Amino acid sequence: MIPSRKSKAVGLFSGGLDSILATKLITEQGVTVVALHYRLPFGVPGREPTEEKLSKMASLVGASLMILDADDAYLQLVRSPQFGHVKQLAPCIDCLVFMLAKAKELAREIKADFVFTGEVVGQRAVCQNKRALKQIEKAVGLEGRLLRPLSAKLLEPTIPELTGLVRRERLLDLKGRSRRRQIRLAHEFGIFDYPIPGAGCMLLDKNFAARARDAVKHDQLALPETELLKYGRHFRLESGAKVVVGRNEAENKRLEELAREDDVLCKPLEVMGPVAILRSQKKTKKDTEIAARICARYSDAPAGKPVKLTCAGKNVSVKPYKDEDFVALRVQAQESENVDPVPAPAAEVPKKRRSKAAK
Ligand code: SF4
Incomplete structure (x- = not known):
């Protein structure tokens, strides 16, 4: 079926390799894309993409960028997630539902036809298996309108595919944790400057999670406090x-x-x-x-x-x-409940050890 007008989509855009590729797969089919980046409060210091970098990446794959900041509502998910904590204190399913709800709202505002993400089947055991992907779609009320371009061929066809807004045969069947095919594809697209894939969320870190749990216990998990926890x-x-x-x-x-x-x-x-x-x-x-x-x-x-x-x-x-x-x-x-070992100052090193070290 030939689409009667240029279609529009909203894509979640973390700025990571998967979201870059998913966006490229959609824009190269002639769809106008708004890449929605959600700035979450638990990014790893030094690994959060700058606005300049995000904007460069979005324009490289032909999308316009929109950035939103998480508010206190996001912290409520961390305190008590509906779908539970996936690892340590990371409420991944709730987190995705939260971001997708905003994407859905934006899609309605700009009259976009569908929403997509860079999720890959099986890349994360708990929140990216087929059941979890369905659960997320249902929870956010986007049944049939949530496309995962990187794994689309492994999933049921969505409305944009069925109506010809997007050609399914040009989407992918990626699954699992390996990023080999994504890296090869990025190079085919001429994309070389992408972030190293990996966890960029402090909530997955056990020591950070312990500090965040302590903050929750003392009713101190508020936005200005989250930075100090890092x-x-x-x-x-x-x-x-x-x-x-x-x-x-x-x-x-x-x-x-x-x-x-x-x-x-x-x-x-x-x-x-x-x-x-x-x-x-x-x-x-x-x-x-x-x-x-x-x-x-x-x-x-x-x-x-x-x-x-x-x-x-x-x-x-x-x-x-x-x-x-x-x-x-x-x-x-x-x-790991011991305090960090601090080397004993020279004056405190026993004489025997000191003379041995001096040799
Ligand atoms: S790892 Fe962190 S940012 Fe990523 S989905 Fe889970 S909670 Fe959200």
Whole structure:
């Protein structure tokens, strides 16, 4: 059947290889595509595509780009997903339903004929098997109008295929986790600059998930807080206050940027060491001292010796914690509950080991 007018579609566009190829497969059939990118709050720092990059990729495959930001409604899915957490704290099925609901809304607004995604049958065991794909389609109310161009030939024909808006024979039958065929196809299309495929969602990370669960428990999973969850070692104090300590220079810098005016910021004065943030509604002297002692523990000062710090603008001197005194406060995945090992400073290395090392 020959379509009577130029058809239009909305495609979910993460900026990853699969979404780039799915978009190309549709635009090359003469369909006008709006590539919808959803900026989610749990992207891996440094791996989130910039607007410039997304726009370049979308135009390379002949689509126009639209970017939307997730709001608090998205966080509700993370707290209590209808379809459950797929891995760690990632509510993948709910997440896709959420993004597709927005795509459907946009499709209605711009009078698009259908919606498509870059999903591949069997690429992810739980949310990309045939049953889950059907479940997603039904949950979002897009039965028959949700096309997966990369795996279309393995799925029931959709309305755009049946009505000739899209030619099924020019779609693919990809399945499984291997990206070999996608990479070959990208090269055939002349696309070489694409992101390395892989997980770009912090919710899949067990330590991040532990911190996010702790935030949910303390009713603190709110949009400004999610960024802080991505950096540093996190400690939950008995009072409910939270201490976050940077693990390297880049994290220290980021923590300083993320510190709010009402946070207590601690930094060692005379030795190298981390930035620590104490975040709490009621800041007590006791909590400030705990934050300072944790901060001192991760400094380069010799173990057990007092460390001078600046804390909330005041100079203080505190004794660093011993690991056993604060390990229980650390918020992290169950199976790795030890605090990060910090090499003993030279002055603390037993003489025997020191002379051996010197040899
Ligand atoms: S991995 Fe993260 S971003 Fe991807 S579908 Fe799952 S929850 Fe959503």
